[in-house]
Amino acid sequence: NHSLTPFKLRPFSIKDEMESKRIVAFIGTDGxxxxxVIELLAGTLPSSEVIYMxxxxxxxxxxxRLLANPNRISQWLFNFIAYPIETICRNQKIQEMKCNWVLVDRVPIYPFSRGGLIRWIYQCAFPKLDTLVWLKGDPKIIFERKKERNVSAIIKDQEKIQKAIAHIPHSNFLEIDTTTINAEHVTSLVSTEIKKNDT
Structure with a gap:
């Protein structure tokens, strides 16, 4: 059963309210x-920047090169050294941004959906988010939008994301079904909630 609620908000953890910069990240399968939504949202926020992660x-x-190499050693080096370093560099770039809002395009799922050392490494390296937005929907409709992955792969993607979400550092969580409402409505929901949390 893949029926989805259009909108849900839940608190997660506490972030230092004294920080003026707000970080909002978007997670979801392709399509x-x-x-x-990020492009539309950026147009509604004063002083915002977008970063791809x-x-x-x-x-x-x-x-x-390490990511593209299926060799076990290359994959180990990617997961435990190269990608954490990339994540730290991206996080540092966020900290240096002179803006009120940072919109993060994509969150790495793999390390957060696993346990042990790899999850701990990425929890330390990844920026602490004010809001994590999960855009999801009916796999069949998503497939029709962007036929790069089959329905089965989309279902697995959304299952992995659901597992990873609890371990991604964030203060507030939004879950929105983008296959039941249009992009403008999604943007309006996100904008309203993040601004409400900013007051």
């Missing part, structure tokens, strides 16, 4: 509309 656009070339 849910992350980039569209997915599995591309790495600072160091070796990171991409």
């Amino acid at each position: 849910v509309g992350k980039s569209t 997915g599995m591309k656009e790495f600072r160091f070339g070796i990171t991409q």
Whole structure:
């Protein structure tokens, strides 16, 4: 049963309220509309910047080479050394941004959906989020939007995300079904909630 509620908000943990910069991250499988919503949201927020934190656009070339290599040693080096360093560098870039709002495009799922050392490493390296927004939806509709992955892969993706969410450092959580409402409505919901939490 993949029926989804359009909107849900729950508190998670405490963040230092004295910090003026607010970090909002978007998570979701391909085709849910992350980039569209982020672009629309950026237009509604004063002094905002967007940063990509997915599995591309790495600072160091070796990171991409390690990721592309299926060799076990290369994958170990990527997971435990290269990607954590990339994450720390991206986090540092966020801290240096001179803006009121930082919109994070994508959150790495794999390390947060696992346990043990790898999860701990990424919990330390990843920025503490004010709000984590999970954009999800009906897998069949998502597939029709972007036919890069089959329905089964989309279902597995959303299951992994659901498992990872509890371990991603964040203060507030939004869960929105983007297959039942349009991007403008999604953006309005996100904007209202994050501004409410900012007061």
